[in-house]
Amino acid sequence: MRKLVILTLLPLVLLGACGGGGGGGTTTPPPPPPPTQMLATAGPPNVEPLVMDAGPAALATAQETAVNTAFVSVKICIPNGGACQTIDHIEVDTGSSGLRVLASSDSPFTLNLPSEMSAGGLPIAECLQFADGSAFGPVATADITLPTSGKTLTNVNVQVIGATGWTVPSDCPGTAENTVVLFGANGILGVGPFLQDCGAACTQTPPIAGTYYTCPTPSTCAAATVTTAQQVPNPVSLFATDNNGVIVEMPAIASGGATNPSKGVLVFGIGTETNNALGSATVLLASDSDGFILASYNGTTNLNAALDSGSNATFFTDSTIPTCTDNASFYCPTSTLNLTATLTGTDNTMATANFTVVNADSVFNANSMATAMPGLSGPIGALPGNNIMIQFDLGMPFFFGRNVFTAIENQTTPGGTGPYYAF
Amino acid sequence: MKLTRIVLFPALLAALAAAPAFAALGGDVSSVQADLAHMKGALRVTTNAAVTVHEISTTYGTSVREFTGADGKVFAVSWSGPVNPDLRQVLGSYYPQFAQAASTTHGSHRRLNIEQPGLVVQNVGRLRAFAGRAWVPSMLPVNFSIDDIK
Numbered sequence: 001m002r003k004l005v006i007l008t009l010l011p012l013v014l015l016g017a018c019g020g021g022g023g024g025g026t027t028t029p030p031p032p033p034p035p036t037q038m039l040a041t042a043g044p045p046n047v048e049p050l051v052m053d054a055g056p057a058a059l060a061t062a063q064e065t066a067v068n069t070a071f072v073s074v075k076i077c078i079p080n081g082g083a084c085q086t087i088d089h090i091e092v093d094t095g096s097s098g099l100r101v102l103a104s105s106d107s108p109f110t111l112n113l114p115s116e117m118s119a120g121g122l123p124i125a126e127c128l129q130f131a132d133g134s135a136f137g138p139v140a141t142a143d144i145t146l147p148t149s150g151k152t153l154t155n156v157n158v159q160v161i162g163a164t165g166w167t168v169p170s171d172c173p174g175t176a177e178n179t180v181v182l183f184g185a186n187g188i189l190g191v192g193p194f195l196q197d198c199g200a201a202c203t204q205t206p207p208i209a210g211t212y213y214t215c216p217t218p219s220t221c222a223a224a225t226v227t228t229a230q231q232v233p234n235p236v237s238l239f240a241t242d243n244n245g246v247i248v249e250m251p252a253i254a255s256g257g258a259t260n261p262s263k264g265v266l267v268f269g270i271g272t273e274t275n276n277a278l279g280s281a282t283v284l285l286a287s288d289s290d291g292f293i294l295a296s297y298n299g300t301t302n303l304n305a306a307l308d309s310g311s312n313a314t315f316f317t318d319s320t321i322p323t324c325t326d327n328a329s330f331y332c333p334t335s336t337l338n339l340t341a342t343l344t345g346t347d348n349t350m351a352t353a354n355f356t357v358v359n360a361d362s363v364f365n366a367n368s369m370a371t372a373m374p375g376l377s378g379p380i381g382a383l384p385g386n387n388i389m390i391q392f393d394l395g396m397p398f399f400f401g402r403n404v405f406t407a408i409e410n411q412t413t414p415g416g417t418g419p420y421y422a423f
Numbered sequence: 424m425k426l427t428r429i430v431l432f433p434a435l436l437a438a439l440a441a442a443p444a445f446a447a448l449g450g451d452v453s454s455v456q457a458d459l460a461h462m463k464g465a466l467r468v469t470t471n472a473a474v475t476v477h478e479i480s481t482t483y484g485t486s487v488r489e490f491t492g493a494d495g496k497v498f499a500v501s502w503s504g505p506v507n508p509d510l511r512q513v514l515g516s517y518y519p520q521f522a523q524a525a526s527t528t529h530g531s532h533r534r535l536n537i538e539q540p541g542l543v544v545q546n547v548g549r550l551r552a553f554a555g556r557a558w559v560p561s562m563l564p565v566n567f568s569i570d571d572i573k
Contacts, residue, residue, distance in 0.1 A: 095533065095549050096549060096550065128550065129506055129507050129550050129553070130532035130533070130549070130550075131507075131531070131532060131533050131534050131535045131546040131547050131548050131549070131553060131555070132525065132531065132532060132533075132534065132535035132546065133525060133535075134507075170511070171509055173506075173507045173508065173509050173510045173511070174507060174510050174525065174546075175522060175525040175526050177532075182526070184532070194551070197550055198550060198551070199551070201483060201484070201505050201506075201551070204483065206482070208483040208505070208506055209506075209509065210506050210507065210509070211506060211550075290551060290552050291551070291552075292552075304552075308533065310531075310532060310533065310549075311531055311533050311534075312531060313531070315531075315533070315534060315547075328536065328538060329531075329534075329536055380534060380547055381534060381536050381545045381547060383501055383503065383545075383547075383554045383555070383556055383572075383573045384570050384573050385573055386503055386554040386573055388503040388504065388548075388552055388553075388554050389503060389547045389548045389552055389553065389554030390533070390547060390548055390549070390552060393533060393534075395533075
């Protein structure tokens with residue numbers, strides 16, 4: 001079979017309105033330079049500090065280092081005044097929803113949280129799928145507090161990944177990521193555009209294998225249909241106030257990288273306090289179904305895109321950029337590239353995304369201690385032309401020097417109803 | 424290129440579902456039917472002179488495509504949908520090699536890229552939107568482009 005021709009439909013209206021990298025008319029004047037970034041100050045009622053260091057101690061023991069990963073601490077308690085534990089190095093992820101903690105966290109998570117139960121009285125467990133594996137564990141009920149902002153929730157569903165005594169079901173696909181080293185963090189705080197991790201798909205009968213389970217015993221879990229209320233929710237959406245989304249505010253990082261940069265914050269709410277206004281940010285409405293906006297890059301249009309703090313690099317396709325010889329997951333151009341993509345929301349609002357691509361080998365050879373590295377990029381790989389998957393993933397490097405807003409589906413904000421991204 | 428499409432009707436599907444449970448990648452064409460039964464899906468077959476694509480669509484939206492060459496062996500698979508397919512089933516006898524490689528590759532939760540001399544596995548996405556593919560380089564038909572594994 002010779003190469004199949006991929007026909008990309010070009011929306012003419014969109015092209016006519018587009019002034020940037022989409023390849024259309026160029027009558028629109030260039031945008032003004034971005035205003036000076038204002039970073040919120042950590043503290044009540046809605047700002048949590050972000051740590052960007054080498055990650056949990058277990059990673060260092062395994063001679064691995066987290067890069068471009070933003071962490072928070074979360075205090076987790078047995079509901080109704082029970083014992084508490086504060087877990088550090090929980091990754092902040094605008095590309096997923098829900099709080100999950102590793103049972104094998106640096107300070108092992110030992111709270112005996114009550115199980116979330118099915119209508120039939122069986123404990124519920126979840127297989128959370130990633131592209132590189134999956135994390136399994138029971139869904140439990142907890143009281144949680146974000147310690148600096150003071151944001152609290154009672155009786156919220158969380159997942160305890162790798163909980164002792166539980167057997168991973170055979171239909172939970174891919175490599176098990178049930179330890180801190182394999183998972184890469186002590187937990188994850190999913191603050192993405194969706195209210196739940198799975199949503200309507202997991203409420204359907206028959207149940208989808210490899211998502212939610214009911215478990216007569218911890219070793220006999222069977223795929224099960226669950227309600228959205230039984231799923232693991234985006235905790236932000238349940239806050240009493242400041243519950244319509246988040247802002248990830250990271251300072252600019254010098255070329256060459258930085259070690260443990262300070263001042264990064266996670267701000268709860270959009271337009272709900274004096275410190276979280278949209279200001280001059282452009283709102284890019286995302287698809288209700290998949291949470292994507294669209295990107296145009298280098299003449300290719302309609303690429304599924306997201307602003308994803310859970311990706312530590314910018315992942316996209318450009319076959320003219322060489323990948324690194326020792327790690328084909330990253331790009332290694334001969335010199336730093338300054339590139340542009342045009343992002344488009346579902347209402348055809350457009351924004352220009354300027355980003356850089358550094359030689360990943362060179363920058364880490366020059367600064368092996370860096371935990372924040374601008375311009376880190378790589379090929380997104382997988383299926384050419386596939387219209388389901390993400391094709392242009394603006395990861396953490398894009399957040400440096402920007403305040404990036406993620407609005408939650410169905411939640412009202414001064415910039416419209418989520419889901420959307422804004423920067 | 425003229426593609427022919429064969430739609431299999433339920434009665435035939437029921438017959439196919441009784442096929443033995445051979446592995447998929449690297450297996451023979453009967454493994455497609457094993458996968459079909461495992462995934463309780465519907466099958467669409469697209470073929471030309473060199474390559475046949477067997478597309479299994481599940482009720483929950485994940486589709487798996489299995490590519491067989493003139494020898495009837497599955498040399499590549501691809502998938503897309505809200506959740507990943509059961510990779511043990513799809514990768515078949517290549518799963519242990521995949522699992523070994525994946526357990527030592529710690530990268531992003533959003534993408535997987537395993538390139539070994541005998542096996543390539545790629546996957547991208549997050550819950551609600553995954554797409555991936557795998558192939559055995561030595562089994563690719565002559566003049567077949569991996570860009571067509573999609």
